[in-house]
Amino acid sequence: MRLTEEEQDMLAGKSGEVPRIALAHQVAVGEFFGAADFVPVSQAHIMADTESLGEAGVAWLEMLAAVKGGRRRVRIPTITDPRGTDFSQSVLLGHTRKMLGLEERTIAAFVKLGVMLTDTCINYQTVQPATRGEHVAFGDTGVVIYSNSVCGARSNFEGGPSALAAGLTGRTPRYGFHLDAHRRATLKVRVDFTPQRLDEWGALGGVIGRLAGNYWAVPVIEGIESAPTSDALKHFGAAMASYGSSALFHLVGLTPEAQRLSDVADASIPAHVVTRADVEALIGATRKDGGVDVVVFSAPQLSLLEMRDLAESCDGRKFRVPMLAVTSPQVKPDADRMGYTRMIESAGGTVLSGMCFYQSYAREIAEANGWKRLATNSAKMVNILGGYGYVPMLASMQACLDAAESGRLA
Secondary structure (H helix, E strand, C coil), X not given: CCCCHHHHHHHCCCCCHHHHHXXXXXXXXXXXXXXXXXXXXXXXXXXCCHHHHHHHHHHHHHHHXXXXXXXXXCCCCEEECCECCCHHHHHHHCCCHHHHHHHHHHHHHHHHHCCECCCCCCHHHHCCCCCCCCECEECCHHHHHHHHHCCCCECCCCCHHHHHHHHHHCEEECCHHHCXXXXXXXXXXXXXXXXXXXXXXXXXXXXXXXXXCCCXXXXXXXXXXXXXXXXXXXXXXXXXXXXXXXXXXXXXXCCCCCCCHHHCCCCCCCEEEECHHHHHHHXXXXXXXXXXXXXXXXXXXXXXXXXXXXXXXXXXXXXXXXXXXXXXXXXXXXXXXXXXXXXXXXXXXXXXXXXXXXXXXXXXXXXXHCCCEEEECCHHHHHHHHHHCCEEEECCHHHXXXXXXXXXXX
16 A cells, blocks of 8 residues: 555554554555555544454453553544443343443543544434545444435445544545445436335335345435435435445435436446335335334434434323333433433333444343344344344334334234
């Protein structure tokens, strides 16, 4: 890779050991992906839940935070993805002292490194959305696909060490979706209906993600008849990233890089049609006869508008099974102030903040609480939780709340 004089000095340790370690990691990543050089980035977002980090990952963070001499703090705004627990609800969740100890150690290390503990996967709705053409180093797949597609920013999926390295150096290898060539569409999809509910948007994203099938595939979608909301695009992109590893999509006439099909696509790319029946088939395949043990709204965290809709739909209900609503630390105080938390809790629900259900020891939570059959309106979570031993079922918000009342998903 071509290195600037500043980067050469950093790699030689002239700025200290922490930047040297970070840049050496980035050089290895850049050479693997064939990057010619680095691109400056203005923000970084780190996935670092302790279930993924484990003891070794936490110890590595503590090593960086303990280095003496030179610069060890991040150079650009660097924020965190959801944590592995909500400390105020750890007893309910069944988190052990060992789990909480790893969280506490991780938080302490991040504070020493100058990382902002935002604990959110919806920073584009709460902290500072990336702007068109802004090069960033984001980790969470839902954050990346939303920022690339809806905001027109530029990021690859950055692993936890790579995102932290970007925060420490202020740059990332210039490959993948930082390059114009990789932002061109590789397949065209025409849809025959425009979803209305969030579970439908997620299911549509799942169907298209399966069609795309790999990280480098970029779908361009035609046929959406009205501008989706931010929450609709959040569920759509998060599911596409989960089912297809997709990092970028274009909606013709709606997303910033695709005002016309010709802006992003050549005539020769493969064409597909996705119908309402395809989406209904994905939803239907998740439905299983029998009861529901828990209802979870999470993955991505809920926006303030989702919290409002959920709260209003809880009015007059009394839940028979646990109902968990997971939001960000930025949204939770507003939900408290506006009475949404109280309305949810009055029905027997629980509001969790700063965590993500599937990144918070989901298997251990299930074993501690006897949960197996789970209803949610998140297609992303349905795609993931089967691997944690759940029987996850996808339904609308209203159907999930009905299930929380009756103990069965109709």
